[in-house]
Amino acid sequence: MAQVTPSNVAPRGPDPSSRVYWKLGLFSSAMFAAPLSAYFLSVDRLFSGNPTYAGGLAALVANVVLVGYVIAAFLEDQGPLDEGDRRAARGESRKDQ
Numbered sequence: 001m002a003q004v005t006p007s008n009v010a011p012r013g014p015d016p017s018s019r020v021y022w023k024l025g026l027f028s029s030a031m032f033a034a035p036l037s038a039y040f041l042s043v044d045r046l047f048s049g050n051p052t053y054a055g056g057l058a059a060l061v062a063n064v065v066l067v068g069y070v071i072a073a074f075l076e077d078q079g080p081l082d083e084g085d086r087r088a089a090r091g092e093s094r095k096d097q
Contacts, residue, residue: 020076027069035062 035058043054 030065
């Protein structure tokens with residue numbers, strides 16, 4: 001078994017920008033507040049005291065927030081790939097050159 005040394009360990013990637021942390025905080029807050037707000041605002045006003053429908057709406061809102069986070073994560077700009085990243089994406093190594 002090969003020893004782990006700095007020469008055969010993948011290089012550390014760039015640190016995420018502060019925008020990533022703000023996005024995580026925003027979606028975490030939305031995941032907490034949006035379903036609760038949807039439930040308590042709709043239970044008496046929209047569904048006439050029926051907690052089942054209000055709970056269903058809260059679950060729907062939670063899923064909308066989750067899907068929004070996943071879409072935002074996929075749309076994050078990763079920047080241009082360098083030649084080593086392109087080679088790794090194709091499954092090639094330096095020996096294949």
